[in-house]
Each structure stands twice: as structure tokens, then as C-alpha cells.
Amino acid sequence: MRILAILLSLSFSLTISAQDYGFGKVSKEELQEKFNPLDSSANATYLYKNRRTYFVYRQEEGFSLVTDVQERIKIYNQEGFDKATKAILLYDYAGDSEKISGFKAYTYNLIDGKVEEDKLKNDGIFKTKYNEYYEQTKFTMPNIKEGSVIEYKYSIESPFYWNVDEFVFQHDIPVKKLEAYFEAPEYFNFKSNTKGFLSVVPKNETKNDKITFNYKERNTSMGGGTTFSSSDLDFVKYVSSYDLSNIPALKEEPYVNNIDNYRSAVKYELSYTKFPQAPLKYFSTTWEDVVKTIYESPNFGGELDKTGYYDDEVDALIASVSDPLSRTGLIFNFVKSQVKWNGYNGKYTNDGVRKAFKDHVGNVAEINLMLTSMLRYAGLNAYPVLVSTRDNGIPLFPTRDGYNYVITYVKFPQGGMLLDATNKFSMPNVLPFRALNWQGRIITEHGNSELIDLYPKIDSKDQITMMVDLHENGDIEGGFRSIKTNHDAMLFRQRYDDVDQADFLEKLENKYDGLEVSEFKVVNTDELSKPIMESYKLFEESQADIIGNKIYFSPLFHLKTTVNPFKLEKREFPVDFGYPSSSVYRVSVNLPEGYQVETLPEPKIIALPDDLGSFKYIIASQKTSIQLTVEYKINQAIILPFYYETLKEYFKQLIEKENEQIVLTKTL
Template sequence: MHKTTLFLFFLITTVNFGQDFRFGKVSVEELKEESHALDSDADAAILFREQYSHIDYSQNNGFTLTTEIYERIKIYNAEGFEWGTHVIPIYQGGGDNEEDINSLKAVTYTLENGKVVETKLQNDGIFKEVRNKFYNVEKFTMPNLQAGCIIEFKYKLVSPFLSNIDEIRLQEDIPLNKADIRFYSPEWLVYQMHRKGLQPFKVEESSKAAKLNYVVRVDRNAGFATLSGSQLQKRNTTQNQTIDYQANSYSINVENVPAMKDEVFSSNIDNYRSAITFELAYTKYPNEPFETITSTWEAVSKTIYDSENFGGQLKNDRFYADDVDAVISGSTTSEEKATRIYEFVKQKMNWNKYIGIYADEGVKDAYKTGVGNTADINLLLVSMLRYAGLDANPIILSTRDNGIPLFPTRNGFNDVIAGVKLDENVILMDATHKMGAANLLEEKLLNWNGRLIREDGTSEWVSLNPTKHALENTMLNLEITEDLAISCRARSQYTGNYGLSYRRNYSGKSDQESLETLEERYSGIEINELEIKNIEEVYEPVELNYSFEMLDGIEEIGGKLYISPFLHLATQENPFKSEERKHPVDFMYPWKDRFIINIKLPQGYVVESLPQNEIVNLAEDLGVFKYLISNTNGYVQVSCEMALNSSIITPQYYQDLKKFYELIVSKQNNKIVLSKV
């Protein structure tokens, strides 16, 4: 072992074994630490994270899940202050079914004159917010935050919801020195583990004998009492009962976990952080039937579809039948029917900004008011498509910020769209967004696969990734004025997700606001006139026509003129700077950019030198870059095409992609040299 590595190993080992992680036992040595031993750039570090989740039974409340949280965090500088705010989601199930936080205790420790000073969290640092009808949050911000301080907090979250243990993160974007995670459940509730991430960790599983004592009312004529998931069934007389059972436990201990730092084109970096979740797979209470919750994708799909707020919403069509009949009247093809119904729902319904796989208002009430969540609207769309005789089904998915459901899970999905089968292809539709089109989803929905669920309970994966390129076609016509400025007329067309992006940015803006938005995007140009076409026409390309002047687009050196033909459109730097990449590069959708640039030579000048032509293909047909330049009849013409044919580039091709972008930057910033005749 190298001496430096050996020294660091003993240093970290000594620190970890020497620290006392009991609440309040913060040492002077911890407070004096100015930087992290293994990551000197870290703004903060989690010195210790402990989570103990256990399922217990009480006579009044039945089974409840209690999660005890304790963390100690070191903050090295002001950039680390964000770790001084902690947010706790609290699920509200309606009625008495809601989660509760108690025993919150939090302290900030600072070093003053060589002594440890404690500043306790007060009520004015605790905030409660209502996020929506399902979730509230309790948020607290630690007092007296300063560089070098340490914060500690602990609390208990008591929940009646047993189906899922919230994700336990074993890696953050700051170093994690030590974590101790434990989860306990009785044998009647069987959980499956879902692991993820690139950092390995080990789970220790064990079981031991335990007893549950309770009081029941029993009928003297009955042979036994029964135990259910929510309460003990009441009988006629009172008896003390004891049940022997096996207590299943899971334990995870990790140390010195490096930070997982975000990088460009990472999608949701949380997809690659090491973490674990526990989800209820099935229950088997004494004297009660076996009940499957989640075990296979088919079981998950059936459970969701059988819900009254999901599949139950697809049974009633009487309230809209006359309207749909009128909408599809005269349609001659299935595609035309589908498009008419889709556009009808898009225009009639207004999204209330809530997402979910289950209807909130219910499709009938949402239809009456014209307002609903994503499930209300898209389940309504599925129902109407079916009414019209089309093969339509809901597709549940996870949005990009919610992660990727790698294992059979109900809780991994948080949104739903519609899918209609036309010519053996499933066409994706989301009627919550006015600017969407068939097979054109918002970027937040482009997250691997969705699960299409049929009425008979069968299901299958459907790719959410676009198969067509987002396309940009741009033409520039340049002239060099007598005072060596550049005058240019530009025309660009955008389709696919490019067009969707432009519609978001420019829809509803005045001409002046649109002009200012474009100038802000392309600094260094002064736009004289701007025309934008088809912003509201979602099935047509967005078209931008504009003219501009650039005063500093030409360099004159020694009587020669140097010009970079791409002007404001040139890629200025390579976004991929890391030496290596351990997780995929995610562009969200395949894309293709085409440029044709015509430069009229100024009178009295000729071409002295041009950049070289270049054609480069990425491995496995992942992408292509073409750069062709010619000089004919007083004009220089540049034709450039760059394309990525896959939205996902795996780490094995990262170095190729990095070189690909180096070439793009180089060629787009190469200069044409003109000299006087």
C-alpha cells in the first residue's frame, strides 16, 4: 500500500473510532477540522447518519411505522450552509391517517475561545408548509450557522402507512463518513429490498423470536381471536393474548462514502446514488388469508388498475358520450379519431399542477369543472379513446425528478399518460399540456420506460424515449460591411422537443419580449427585426426569422480579416470536462442540428485559407459530425451537421463523446482568413 494512502487510512480510521456519536458529544477536534480528509473541496460532510425504522403494534392504533432519524453534519464554509436546512415530507392520507413528527431536537455547535458553544433550535426556526392535499412538509433551519460549525438533529416520524419505507440514502453530494441503518418488521409483513447506486454496500439480515402482548374481546363460543393489520377484532369478553412471532431485521453499515457530484446531462443524479428502499411485498396475518401487495410487475399493475381511482374511472362513459360523438363525427381513420379526441381533451381540460397516478377529483367531476390532476385528465382521455373503439390504455410512469423504478413497485410511479395503439405502434399522449402533441412529451416525462396497464390485468413496458430527432435547420446569410461589421439574415426551423422548448419560451410574449429573450440567449448580437411563426400550431415547425448586426464578429490583423462563420451559434466550450464518467450521459432525446452558412466576400478581398473539411462518426452509430466548406463565385458556403442518435450515452463511450465535442468546438470556432486582392 502506498505510504500516503496508508496514512490516510489510519487517519480516517483513528478519527472514526475516536469520535463519540452520541447526541451532544461533539468534540473540539471535530470543530477545528478545516477540510475533509478525503475531499478537500467538500463544502460540508455528514459525520454520522443513523436511521432506525421499526414496525410496532399498539392496541389503539394497530401497526405503525416509526422512523428515528439522527444526523451530525460538519459545515466547512458558507457554501455548505444549505445543509443547515432540513425538509421532512409528511404524508396526509385523510381523516386520522396522517404522519406525525415528534421529539425534534436540533443544536448548532461552534467553537468560541477554545470552548464548544451550543445554540439550540427554537420554534421560530421551524416552519410548516402545505404542499398539496396529500403532502405537507415540516422544515427547520439551524441557528447560528457559520463556517466550521457542526449541526446535529434528531426526530421521530410516526406513520400509519406501512407499504413503503422512504428511500434511505447512503450517498450524497457531500462525503458521508459513517452511516448506521436498521429496519425491523414482524414476520407478518414481508418487505422486499430495492438497492440502487454505484457505491456497493452490504445488508445484514437476521431474525429472532419475539412476543406480542395484547388484549382482545372474545366470544366464548369462538375458538380463537384474530389479528388484523389495523386492529384486533372485538369480541364479547376481555382476555390477555400473546402471539409468538419472528422479528426480521436488516442492518446496513457504511463508512467513508465519497460524494456523488452532479455533472452535465445527468438527468436525475439520484438515480445513481447508493440507496435502499423497503417496500411491502405481501402480508400474512394470523388466521387471515395471504395478501400480495407488490411482488411482480403484473401484481403491481393489477393492484393499481383495480383501484377505484384508477381503473374504476374508466368504466363510465355516459357523461361525455354525446360530446365525443360530435368530436369524431366524420372521422375516416383511427388516427384522425385519436387526434380529434386528444385535442378536444387538451383544449377542454385544465391541469391543476398536481401529478399522480390516481384520480383526484374523479374524471366525471373533473370533466364538469374542466380542471383536474394528471390522472383525472389522462384517464379521461383513455376512457374517451376506448369509447371511440380505439385500443387505448393508461401508462404509468415516473417523472425524471422521481427517479427510475427498477424493481416491482407501486410507489416508484407518480404520473400517468395515455397510450393508443395505431398500426402496431403505441402512440403516447399527455393531455395536461396545451403545447404537447402525439408522441411529443414534456422532457420531465422522458424517463426510460412507462408501464402500460390493460383492463385484463396484463401489462408491458413502453419506451418513453423519442425515436425521432429533435431537429434544427438554420440558414445564415452574411455580408461584411465597409466598416467591417457583420450584417446577417437568419432563418431557423425547430421540430420535436426543440419546437416544444421554443413554444414554452415564446408563447404568449409580445414581439418586444420575444426579441429581448432571443438577444439574451445570443449575447453579442443586436436584432433589428424578428418574426416567429407557428408558436400555437403544435403540428408545424416553429420558425424564427430575424436579422441582426454583429460589430465585433471580425478581427482585422495585418490587413487580413478573420471570421468565424458560426457567429453567435458556435459551441464555445466542451461541456464534458471530467476525466471519467461513471454514470450515463443523458440528452433526454436524440437531436440533429443542421446549418448552412453563406458568406458574401467583401469587395477587394479573396479567401486566403479555409478550415479543413471533416466527417467523424461516433462508435456504434451513436452520432455524426460533418463539416464541409467551399469557396465559389464570391461566396464561402459552410454546411454543418451534428447529430446524436441516442438520448443515452453509456460511460464506456464517454471518452469518445468528449472528443466528439472537442471537435465540434474546434471546427465551429475555426476562422476563415481573407486577404486583400
């Protein structure tokens, strides 16, 4: 087997070296390939990725950033068809925008031994407004079949030369060959930040280049005319190049806050510029620089300092209240009720806090900077906290884009409190799930900063009680009740908010195939200080196997876990549960008349090391009923990769125990 693997790898390497990666040079061998030799589970593969990012200078406009992209993808089966659709986001801000050009795209198929190509036409390219700051160009390749190869190329020119898109080397499908280049004139000093678990080392070199300036001058003497001239400015450019082969896919797994945090990539961040006859201009190089830049922005610190637009309302709200905690609660609830989130994240305001207060709608920064300002006005020690949302990734390095969100921190003698008024169901220290992402950065006095853990310390609890009658034909009917607190309650309220109850129940019944729900009721939807309570009557067919005069069933019925969420042999990134939690299931089963317990599962306790969590399964039988209590605890929001194998085995044993069956025998 080892010799076969070596031969396969050698053959694969020879194929790579012989392949022509010129645009349009798709080979029959690529079209005939049935699977990736190094990852037979892959539904598609990047045969080739090429990216070059460099600067161009135009005399009237100055420097701009150009990125050339060429990608060739092999699609093996229908599950890989989604790779035939691509969306390109183009930044559009304050009158400046990125532009796409040089677009070409073809689909290649092998028909009767001949390579046939289909060109993507203009009517297959769609340009839309993605959000306030981005335009989107989206396309789907034509005539996609199992075995197709697609290839496209384009260029993006950006006036935002300081914002270099991340070089991404690893994807959810393998990459056979990747080439990438970053070129920057000596006037721009960039630092590179790498992430991921692949070893990626660039080849760095310098090259000579020049800028040509053209002049024209009208001659006013001796008959007029125009004189043309030019001059060259020589400079050095720094080139980093990457040449990688056989990059494995990064497999998505459950309980990952953002898989991009662990994807192999390089981010170039502008540190400073030094143009001829001009002083150094520094950009972000340390977190202190980042915080200072953000705080001094008129759309952050300037908006935070604004008052006068809410004074009368806040004065009336807290006039008879002196307790700091009570004042905080009143102002927090006031902002939540008065200003609705418009769905936009951002650490900077867009229209400003005054307009948001007047119009009763605003982005994240407008709402939470307003909240911070009101709390300070009320005499509380309140500070803004910079946060990176889960979909923005973890801010591993000091970059201006590392944070994209802001919340509020209030300091009390007995401890601190985190607040986010963008979600009407959030509570003190119960942040929206999008904001639970490792650490935030409190901006303290004078623009200094300190880190704070965003994950809650108090468990979210879910207590479930289910009492059912088991019928002789295997059907069950009875009642269900759930009581949820903290994040579990907030997430339920979000799912239940403004939905059609019929649709909500249909989704619930579809989740547990065959479940029929009636007398559905939810209590405390708006009383956030109280737990959310859900209850209903249930009926479900065929929840037991009838063999002869015996009945076999799992006492958790449809609530049991059937699939281990952890499937990888090895995991290099943490398991992120989002928040600590504890769940207790209490199930009472009334036995069908004329049956008695023959076999009962043994009680079991499983403990994770270092008090990370536990599982308890306690069961007892009486003459006509069975009582089961199952308790789950995850005590840490984040579990490090060191514990992955143990956690995987923990879930394996948990599932085995939950699926163990009770055996009933019919009495004579």
C-alpha cells in the same frame, strides 16, 4: 505519493473510529477541518448519518412506522451553505398524516478556540402545504459560517406502515460515517431492492420482542372498583443494519434523466402481512401484481370504464369521420382543448373524470384516462400506459410507487401511437419531456401488461440559418432564422407560451452576452402540425479580434460550443439526451471590404461508433464571403456508459473544430 495517500487514509480511518457520534458531541477537530481528506473538492461533508426505521404498536391504533434521524454536516465554504437548509416532507392523505417530533438542531462554531453552539429556535422552522398530498417542514440553521458544523435530529411517525422511505446512502457530498437500521416484526414480510454502484450488504439478524396488552375491567360486585391486568405477546423481529464509511459523492453531470436512479440506496417493499389468526394479505411482489392492484382500483379502472358524460360531444365530433387516425386526432385535440392540466401527476384520479370534464380541469390520470375512454367509445383500440416520470426515477423493481403517471396508447394496423393530453403542445408520439423515461407499461385486456419504449424514433430537427455582415471593427449584424420540429418545437412553444415578449428577448440576449435583437417574430405557435419558426435581426459587438492588419474570428460566433458537458473521467450511468435529434447550422458571413481570407479551417467529419451520431463541419470561401454548414446528429436518445469516453472525446474534437478561427488579411 502512494505512501502519503496510505498514511492519509490510515489517519482518516483512525479519526473516524475515535469520533464520538452522540448528539451534541461535536469535536474541535471536526470544526478545525478545512477540507475533506478524501475529496478536497467537496463543499460540505456528512460527518455522520444515522437512521433507524422500526414499528411501534399502540393498543388502540395498531402498528405505525417510526423513523429516527440524526445528521451531522461539516460546511467548508460558502458553496456549502445550502446544506444548512433542509426540507422534510410529511405525507397527508385521507385524514391520516405523518407527524414529526423530538426535533433538535444546533449550529457549532469554533470561536477563539472554544466550541460555541446556536440552537435553532421555533421561529426558524416553517410548516407549509407542499402540495395536495404533502405537508413540508423546512428549516435553515442559524449563524452559518465557513467551517461550521450543523447537527439535527427528529422522529417521524407514520400510519402508512407499508410505505417505507428509501434508505439513501449516497449524496452529492461525501459521507464519512453512516449507520442505518430497519426493523420489522415477523408479521410483515419486506423485500429489499438495492440500486447504485456501491456494494452495500446489510447485516441481518433476528431479535426477540414483545407487545404488552393492558386491560381494565370494572367489578360490579362487592363494592365495585376496577381491576387492571396485562398480557404479553412475544414475537420475533428482523433487523437489517448498515455500517458504511467513506462513501464518495455522486457527482451530477449533464444529460442524466434522474441522478437518483444511480444513487446507492435500498428500498424496502412490503410483500405480504401475516397477523395472528388472520390470513396472508399480499401486496405487490411482481409486475403482474402491481398492474392488477392499480387496474382494479376504483380510481383507475373504475374511472376508465365510466362513460355517458361525454357521449354527445364525441358523437358530434366524429359523426362524419370514419378514418381511425382522423378520429384519434380529433378526440386528442378535443381533450387538450377542453380539460386543462392542474399540475398534479398521478396514476389515480382525484376528483374523478366526470368532474374533470365538467370543470375543465383535472390531474394527469383524469385527463388521460378520459382520453382513453373516449377513444374506446369511438371504436379505437386504446389502452392506458403506466409511466414513471423522469423525476420519479426508473421503476427498476415491482413496486406500487414505481409508476406515478399515465398516458394513452392507440393501436393501429400500421403501428402504435402514444398520446398525452396534459400538454397543449404535445402531439402524437411527441410526449412531454417529463414522460420520456425509458419504458412504459401498457395495460392490455384483462389487466395484463406489456412494455413499450417511450423514447421517440423520429428525430427532432432544428435548422438554423444566420447571415451576417462582419465589420472591420469586429462587430456583426444580420439576420437569424430557426425552424424546429417535434420535441424541439414543443419545448420552444412551452418556453414561449404566455410569456412577456420583452422578458423572453431579455433572456435570449443574456444567453449570448452582448447580443441585441430586433424585429423578433415567431410563426406557427398554435399550428402544431407545422414547424415552429423564429426569426430576428441581430447586432453584436466585438465578435472578432483585430490584431494589426488581420481579423481573427470563429464563423459560428456566439453559436459555437465552448465547454465540454462531460467532465468526469469515468461515468457509470447512461447519457440521456431525451430524444434523437439533428441540427443544421448554415452560416453566411460577408467579409469587410478590403479583406481576404488568409487561413480557413479544414472541413471535418466525426462519427460516433454504431451509428450513434455524427458531426460535420463543411466550410468554403468566396472572394467576399464565407459559407459554413455544421451538422450535428444524435441518433439514440440513450447512450450507454460503455461509449462515454468516446462521447467525451467526440465533444472535445467538436468544440476544438467549432472554435478554430478564420484569419483575414487586409489587402493593400
